Amino acid sequence: MAAGVGHGVAPLAAARRTFVGADRTGRQRRSAVLANKAEADMADHSIDIIDLEKRFDRTQVLKRINLHIRDGEFLTLLGPSGCGKSTLLRLLAGFEPCTSGCILIGDRDVSPLPPKARNIAMVFQSYALYPHMSVRANMTVPLEMSRLSFRQRLPGAALLSAKVRAIRKEITAEVESVAKPLGLEALLDRKPAQLSGGQRQRVAVGRAMVRHPAVFLMDEPLSNLDAKLRQQLREEIVDLHRRTGITFIYVTHDQTEAMAMSDRIAVMEGGEIRQCAAPQEIYDRPDYLSVARFVGATAINEMPALVRRGSVSLNRQVLEMTLPGLADGEYQLAVRPERLHPAEGGNADFSLPVEQVEFTGNEVGIRCNGAEIGSGAIRVQLRPESFRQLRQGRHAGERIALRIAEDAALIFDASGRRVSVLPTQPAQLQEDRLELAV
Amino acid sequence: MNSRSDLEIPGQVTPKGGLSHAAIAQAFSAPAFILLIATVVAPVFVVLLISLTDYRLGRLTLNFIGLGNYARMLADPFFWGALRNSAIYTAVVVPVSVFGALCLAVLLDSRRRSRRFYEIVYFLPVTSTLTAMSIVWSYLLNGHIGPLASLFSTLGLPPLDFFADGTLALIGLAIIGIWHLIGFNLILFLAGLTVISGELKEASALDGMDGFWDRLRYLTWPLLAPTTIVVFVLSCIQAFQVFDTVAVLTNGGPYGATEMLLHKINTDTFTGLKAGYGSALTVVYLILIGAFSLVQVAVGNRKAHF
Structure with missing residues (x-):
């Protein structure tokens, strides 16, 4: 097994720094990373999470998290509730101390620093706007706190000191320059209670933006909004990311959101990062069955498969594909609904009775009874035009012959790990064999 | 009474004979209302009145002296x-x-x-x-x-x-x-x-x-x-x-x-x-x-x- 990928460290990161072995201690690895970072650009805001653990009393919430986030990347932490994604974000922000391990932002170890010293901004799920302050004050306060001393912030200080006046003027101008592109100019004198959900969200983004943070954290910022607004603000956030080039770390349990917005997704489960890769990679080549199940709008089809000397059979129906490198035994075969194609003539893998046909406008969903191949419902998604072709001369309620598309079968072993994908690629097979031999 | 009011739409006045819901509500709140009058409002008025007299505790007579006190x-x-x-x-x-x-x-x-x-x-x-x-x-x-x-x-x-x-x-x-x-x-x-x-x-x-x-x-x-x-x-x-x-x-x-x-x-x-x-x-x-x-x-x- 390739250690780096297993711990969720991006393979690309290896190009910029020496490979960090899993057998070295956290401290050694930290200094190795730091040495590499010193050579890199000074304004580097990449994040390295090294052997991070978090325990609350006896429950271990995060188990040895290792993750490298590139400067300017949009990374999403995706997972079901309770998987530790919010905890990881809170550790990054500094609201909770970590039990062990460390977090590097650029070349600084931020784990002993308080939240305000980490150069991080955050948009909260509830937005956490200060309800007693106007929008302007909400956005001004972070700058006041960082640029004025306690004495300079006392009431009346602006009257006595020209310097304080100058700083305040500067802050006002900056707040307005941030408010303008967000469309908040007209709302500056309102209180949060007088704003709509979308406007509040924008103010929260504005408050986070004014400090020009190195890293932008977002904790399910769209979960309190209705579907249409969510779609719109999703685009706005992606635009914001592109415009500012800041490193974004986005937490969500909504896989659609994660797929649509991210450069990379780190899928978390049970306090571990299961897989960290680009959305396409996560979708097409999930490392774990749980990841495959979690990602994708329509559930992935799972079929218990038996492998004997490279030939694959589902409930004694032998498939066309062969997996010569695979050890004999029982596996789970998983196929995305759109990678099951209606078969012409004799090249079908299996045929199943149709239970339901569903039109959703741009596609057609067919639900088949999978009892014959030993599984539950099998879902197939087709383009409407191919469904029309299929329908000529036939009727729903009959059987449909299906073929698993080339390279589409994902094979998972009993522990839920992917053992072999893309069986026709010789190079991949070679790697899988090695993996199995270990 | 119970069975009748169960059948009625709340807030509606019964056409003949029976008590309206408002009357029933008033009847139920009456004890609290009377108690409040007797223990809070009435004493305040009594104190106000006595403050305008030369009343001494134990005496049976009193004279009205206006704002003298x-x-x-x-x-x-x-x-x-x-x-x-x-x-x-x-x-x-x-x-x-x-x-x-x-x-x-x-x-x-x-x-x-x-x-x-x-x-x-x-x-x-x-x-x-x-x-x-x-x-x-x-x-x-x-x-x-x-x-x-x-x-x-x-x-x-x-x-x-x-x-x-x-x-x-x-x-x-x-x-x-x-x-x-x-x-x-x-x-x-x-x-x-x-x-x-x-x-x-x-x-x-x-x-x-x-x-x-x-x-x-x-x-x-x-x-x-x-x-x-x-x-x-x-x-x-x-x-x-x-x-x-x-x-x-x-x-x-x-x-x-x-x-x-x-x-x-x-x-x-x-x-x-x-x-x-x-x-x-x-x-x-x-x-x-x-x-x-x-x-x-x-x-x-x-x-x-x-």
Whole structure:
């Protein structure tokens, strides 16, 4: 097994720094990373999470998290509730101390620093706007706190000191320059209670933006909004990311959101990062069955498969594909609904009775009874035009012959790990064999 | 009746014979209403009436003397003394017990395990009988036998006898008043603090408001404004009502230095038997307490909305 990928460290990161072995201690690895970072650009805001653990009393919430986030990347932490994604974000922000391990932002170890010293901004799920302050004050306060001393912030200080006046003027101008592109100019004198959900969200983004943070954290910022607004603000956030080039770390349990917005997704489960890769990679080549199940709008089809000397059979129906490198035994075969194609003539893998046909406008969903191949419902998604072709001369309620598309079968072993994908690629097979031999 | 009203649509008046829902509701609320009239509204009117007479407790006759009692009151130096003492007592007790409770509440709010313990410790004085506790305090603050006296003598300072000295006696009473009030205010502030969500605290920590004073100034106190108004007014009323400690410890002395309004009302009415004059004092007292409540309603309505 390739250690780096297993711990969720991006393979690309290896190009910029020496490979960090899993057998070295956290401290050694930290200094190795730091040495590499010193050579890199000074304004580097990449994040390295090294052997991070978090325990609350006896429950271990995060188990040895290792993750490298590139400067300017949009990374999403995706997972079901309770998987530790919010905890990881809170550790990054500094609201909770970590039990062990460390977090590097650029070349600084931020784990002993308080939240305000980490150069991080955050948009909260509830937005956490200060309800007693106007929008302007909400956005001004972070700058006041960082640029004025306690004495300079006392009431009346602006009257006595020209310097304080100058700083305040500067802050006002900056707040307005941030408010303008967000469309908040007209709302500056309102209180949060007088704003709509979308406007509040924008103010929260504005408050986070004014400090020009190195890293932008977002904790399910769209979960309190209705579907249409969510779609719109999703685009706005992606635009914001592109415009500012800041490193974004986005937490969500909504896989659609994660797929649509991210450069990379780190899928978390049970306090571990299961897989960290680009959305396409996560979708097409999930490392774990749980990841495959979690990602994708329509559930992935799972079929218990038996492998004997490279030939694959589902409930004694032998498939066309062969997996010569695979050890004999029982596996789970998983196929995305759109990678099951209606078969012409004799090249079908299996045929199943149709239970339901569903039109959703741009596609057609067919639900088949999978009892014959030993599984539950099998879902197939087709383009409407191919469904029309299929329908000529036939009727729903009959059987449909299906073929698993080339390279589409994902094979998972009993522990839920992917053992072999893309069986026709010789190079991949070679790697899988090695993996199995270990 | 039950079966009938079950069939009716709520709020509708039954066509003939039966009682309407409004009438039933009035009948049910009548006992409470009558009790309120008999125990609160009627006595206030009786006091108002008596304050216009020269009635003395025990007598069977009374004469209507108009505003005579009020004129006498304005000329009475002991009334002004009592009013001044009450005002000083309130001016000391209220700020200390309100601001002290606020600071304690903020400190306790960040405690997880020990919070329960401190809540109980600070709330105990509220549950105790002040009359009995006054005796304990008189021992603690005693200039000759108490622990304070031995502390002062160990440090080589002159003895400080709280209840023998005119100025100190009032401060002694204020200390007891603060001790008694702070736990109650603390609980109210702790309840108010639950409004401030964890995310809001985290946001403020991220924005740099993580020091005690900064957070109090920018986040906690503004958000506790509605609670603060309630606590402030309740504390004012409580402080103006001080009676137990005066009656037990000083009896208004030495030389009227700790005479408070409520204690003077009691002395004049029940010891001096001048019920008419006592009623006039009571009317002034009621007006003051009413004014505090009006302040709360007026300010509270304006400030409580974000």
